[in-house]
Amino acid sequence: MNVLVTGGAGYIGSVTVELLAKSGHKAVVIDNLSEGHKNAVPERHTLITADIADGEKLDAVFTANKIDAVMHFAAHCYVGESVKNPAKYYDNNVIAGLKLLNGCVRHKVEKFIFSSSCATYGIPEKIPITEEEKQIPVNPYGETKLAFEKALKRYSAAYGIKYSILRYFNAAGAAEKLGEDHRPETHLIPLILGCAMGKREKVEIFGTDYSTPDGTCIRDYIHVSDIARAHILAMESDFSDCYNLGNGSGYSVKEVIKAAEKVTGKKIKTAATGRREGDPPILIGDSKKISEKLAWKPAFASIEKIISSAWKWHRKNPEGYKE
Ligand code: UDP
Numbered sequence: 001m002n003v004l005v006t007g008g009a010g011y012i013g014s015v016t017v018e019l020l021a022k023s024g025h026k027a028v029v030i031d032n033l034s035e036g037h038k039n040a041v042p043e044r045h046t047l048i049t050a051d052i053a054d055g056e057k058l059d060a061v062f063t064a065n066k067i068d069a070v071m072h073f074a075a076h077c078y079v080g081e082s083v084k085n086p087a088k089y090y091d092n093n094v095i096a097g098l099k100l101l102n103g104c105v106r107h108k109v110e111k112f113i114f115s116s117s118c119a120t121y122g123i124p125e126k127i128p129i130t131e132e133e134k135q136i137p138v139n140p141y142g143e144t145k146l147a148f149e150k151a152l153k154r155y156s157a158a159y160g161i162k163y164s165i166l167r168y169f170n171a172a173g174a175a176e177k178l179g180e181d182h183r184p185e186t187h188l189i190p191l192i193l194g195c196a197m198g199k200r201e202k203v204e205i206f207g208t209d210y211s212t213p214d215g216t217c218i219r220d221y222i223h224v225s226d227i228a229r230a231h232i233l234a235m236e237s238d239f240s241d242c243y244n245l246g247n248g249s250g251y252s253v254k255e256v257i258k259a260a261e262k263v264t265g266k267k268i269k270t271a272a273t274g275r276r277e278g279d280p281p282i283l284i285g286d287s288k289k290i291s292e293k294l295a296w297k298p299a300f301a302s303i304e305k306i307i308s309s310a311w312k313w314h315r316k317n318p319e320g321y322k323e
Pocket residue numbers: 079170186187188189191203204205206207217218219253276279
């Protein structure tokens with residue numbers, strides 16, 4: 001299939017682009033490079049540096065490349081920032097997203113794969129979280145992802161475009177040549193590895209008074225290559241549905257730090273600070289549905305394996321992608 005990958009120069013998008021090519025599909029990347037990296041898209045793939053809100057540009061891209069499916073990764077994704085600057089999140093994740101979706105309808109795109117998030121569940125009633133859980137987000141990031149999910153379902157019913165909604169838990173790890181390089185970095189695992197490499201002095205622990213066994217937040221970490229594979233399976237299916245994407249086991253912030261110390265052999269200095277606004281205490285995903293319906297199974301089920309892949313990439317690329 002000819003697949004338009006928005007945000008294909010970003011962390012999860014770039015790993016998916018590589019896998020699309022390996023799976024016999026053609027990826028066309030559109031990325032405004034506000035957060036993505038040109039060097040994360042090897043030259044054999046088409047990279048169009050443009051914004052998905054640019055309707056005219058989109059029309060030209062759809063027409064020139066005969067796009068069959070769209071994978072939509074381009075979005076802002078920081079919970080904390082979304083609380084401080086919701087306008088930025090609604091503007092990009094909802095308004096620009098809808099412009100893309102309108103383009104898909106104009107050009108009769110068959111399938112739309114959407115990067116959604118466990119943040120749409122808010123504070124869940126049951127752990128592990130199934131797709132049946134109520135979606136009541138507790139931060140603007142989750143709200144924008146949910147707003148787009150709802151629009152996508154309505155568009156599908158009205159205009160016939162098929163969809164797969166993938167609600168990721170915490171993406172982590174690296175592929176051989178592609179890894180996590182956010183500027184500024186806010187994600188736990190790369191921050192810890194930055195400390196292990198001596199680039200940072202310490203890791204702040206956001207909250208030690210949660211109702212969890214060690215008082216720190218628990219998350220379900222899932223390898224970026226496992227997420228990428230789920231996108232291909234979802235695109236190749238011919239029905240619409242939404243799926244959780246997690247490993248089904250949770251690790252507290254302190255447990256992740258301990259696992260990273262084991263993998264790297266370095267002691268990580270920490271400092272307990274206050275809670276980060278918008279953080280639910282525990283998020284663990286039940287991914288039975290995608291295993292049963294699309295035969296997806298994570299290859300990286302252990303936190304050590306996930307951290308170890310990231311550690312390899314960070315050591316090879318201590319400054320991240322060269323610009
Ligand atoms: N976290 C932390 N210190 C940091 C960054 C993150 O304690 O410097 C915590 C954060 O509160 C959350 C978990 O680590 O409970 C994972 O956060 P991250 O930002 O990596 O992903 P998110 O859960 O926001 O998608």
